[in-house]
Amino acid sequence: MTWDLFALLYARVEAELAKNLQRGHGLGLSEYRALRQLAGSSCGELRMQELAEAVGLNQSSVTRLIARLEEAGLTRRTLCSDDRRGVYSVITDAGRARLAEAGPTYERSLEAALERAEGDPALKPLVAAVRGAGTPSA
Secondary structure, three states, X not given: OHHHHHHHHHHHHHHXXXXXXXXXXXXXXXXXXXXXXXXHOOXXXXXXXXXXXXXXXXXXXXXXHHHXXXXXXXXXXXXXXXXXXXXXXXXXXXXXXXHHHHHHHHHHHHHHHHHHHHOOOOOHHHHHHHOOOOOOOO
């Protein structure tokens, strides 16, 4: 079934990314993705709920994630000036620097994981679809 193959491909790629980001930069995959989302936002900040949705976490998980990033000096929290109940996470200069260092590792790891997966005939059509070169057969 295509969905099972997709889950297999996803798991393999995620494991490779997580291992290399942790080893090379001391970042978990969710932490890296949170920094990417923050850096890509217009002001380098997002409401905690927006960040949770962007990285696919629930509210309590993103709160713990941001606490780890704050402890490392990669983000900080601020209150919304219009609504004091709104809490934003803001990427710091150190967070931008760590993201810039980790970006090439992420890209190389992604490409290497996809290349390995492409060697599996069952996964080859999915890899092609991920790369935009084709459509997986059902």
